[in-house]
Amino acid sequence: MRISVRNISKSFGATRALDDVSFDIEPGTLTGFVGGNGAGKTTAMRIIIGVLLADRGEVTKDNAPLTQLDRRAIGYMPEERGLYPKMRVGEQLEYLARLHGLSARRAKSNARDLVERLGLEGRINDPIEQLSLGNQQRAQIAAALVHGPDLLILDEPFSGLDPMAVDVVLGVLQQRAADGVPILLSSHQLDVVERICEHLVIIAGGRIKAQGPREQLREQHSPPRYRLVGVPAGGIVRPGVSIIESSATDSVVFDSPDPLVAQSVARDAALAGTLREFAPVRPSLAEIFREVVVDHALSHDAHDGPTIPAETDAS
Numbered sequence: 213m214r215i216s217v218r219n220i221s222k223s224f225g226a227t228r229a230l231d232d233v234s235f236d237i238e239p240g241t242l243t244g245f246v247g248g249n250g251a252g253k254t255t256a257m258r259i260i261i262g263v264l265l266a267d268r269g270e271v272t273k274d275n276a277p278l279t280q281l282d283r284r285a286i287g288y289m290p291e292e293r294g295l296y297p298k299m300r301v302g303e304q305l306e307y308l309a310r311l312h313g314l315s316a317r318r319a320k321s322n323a324r325d326l327v328e329r330l331g332l333e334g335r336i337n338d339p340i341e342q343l344s345l346g347n348q349q350r351a352q353i354a355a356a357l358v359h360g361p362d363l364l365i366l367d368e369p370f371s372g373l374d375p376m377a378v379d380v381v382l383g384v385l386q387q388r389a390a391d392g393v394p395i396l397l398s399s400h401q402l403d404v405v406e407r408i409c410e411h412l413v414i415i416a417g418g419r420i421k422a423q424g425p426r427e428q429l430r431e432q433h434s435p436p437r438y439r440l441v442g443v444p445a446g447g448i449v450r451p452g453v454s455i456i457e458s459s460a461t462d463s464v465v466f467d468s469p470d471p472l473v474a475q476s477v478a479r480d481a482a483l484a485g486t487l488r489e490f491a492p493v494r495p496s497l498a499e500i501f502r503e504v505v506v507d508h509a510l511s512h513d514a515h516d517g518p519t520i521p522a523e524t525d526a527s
C-alpha cells in the first residue's frame with residue numbers, strides 16, 4: 213500500500229503552513245520527514261490522519277482517497293504526548309487496543325508482545341507517571357502500534373531516547389516496515405534519520421525542498437568530490453583538481469569536475485603502488501539539509517517562511 217500526499221495547502225489565518233505539498237510514503241521502508249521548527253511537519257501529519265482539513269489537495273491510498281475508515285486504522289504518535297498518567301502501562305495499551313475494536317485476548321497479547329519488544333516488561337504494572345521520560349516515550353510508541361495499524365505516522369518518535377532505546381524502537385519499526393506498513397516519522401535528529409530512513413522528505417517554510425530515496429538524494433547533492441588514500445610521492449596536482457582536505461598521513465579529499473581526471477589521479481596512485489582507497493565522497497543528510505534549506509533560505513533572505521536553524525543538531 214502506498215500513501216500519497218497530493219498538492220496539499222493549508223493556511224492558519226495569514227500563516228501559510230503548507231504550500232502545494234506532495235510526497236509519497238512507500239511501503240516496506242521508513243520515510244524520514246525532516247525540517248526546521250515550524251516547517252509544517254505536524255500540520256502535514258495531522259492532515260494525513262484526518263484531524264485537520266486541508267484547504268486544498270488530497271491524501272490517497274493506492275490512488276484512491278483515504279477514507280475515514282482507513283484513517284481509523286492509522287497508528288499515530290502525536291508530538292504532544294497523550295497517555296493517561298495514572299493508568300498502568302499494560303492496562304493502558306489494552307484499553308487503546310480495545311478502543312480500536314480488538315478482542316480482549318488479542319489486545320492483551322499485542323500489549324504484552326510490545327511491552328516485551330520495547331524493553332518495558334518490568335514496568336507493565338507501573339502507572340505511566342512513574343516511568344522515566346524515555347520509558348514514557350517507549351510506552352507512547354507501544355500505544356501507536358498496539359492495534360496493529362496498517363499505516364504509521366510518528367511525530368518525533370525518537371526525541372528523549374538514548375541511543376540504545378533508539379535501536380530498540382528502530383528494531384520494532386523496521387519489523388513493521390518489513391511487514392509492508394508504510395511509516396512516516398519526523399525527527400530533528402538528522403544523524404538518526406540518515407541511518408534508518410531509506411526515503412527522505414525535506415520541508416521548509418511549508419514547501420517540499422527535496423525528496424526521494426536517500427542514496428539518490430546523496431548522489432544528486434554530491435559535489436564532484438573524491439577521497440584518495442595512498443597519495444604517490446609526486447602528489448596529485450593536475451589541471452582542474454583542487455585539494456579540499458589533506459591529512460598528515462597520505463590521505464586527501466579533492467574536487468574534480470571531470471570524473472575521468474579523478475580516475476586518472478587514482479590510476480597514477482595505483483601505478484605507483486601506493487593506492488589503498490579511492491571513492492566518491494557522498495554528503496551527509498545534514499549537509500544536504502543545509503544546502504537545500506539553509507543556503508536557499510539565506511539566498512532568499514529567509515522572508516518566506518518560519519525561522520530555520522543555522523546549524524542542525526547532527527554532526
Ligand SMILES: Nc1ncnc2c1ncn2[C@@H]1O[C@H](COP(=O)(O)OP(=O)(O)OP(=O)(O)O)[C@@H](O)[C@H]1O
Nearest residue numbers: 224227229247248249250251252253254255256518
Ligand atoms: N493551530 C494553529 N494555528 C495557527 N498556526 C498554526 C497552527 N498549527 C500550526 N501553525 C503554524 O503553522 C506553521 C507550521 O507548524 P507545524 O507545527 O506544522 O511545524 P513543524 O514542522 O511540526 O514544527 P516543529 O518541528 O517545531 O514541531 C508554523 O508557522 C505554526 O506556527
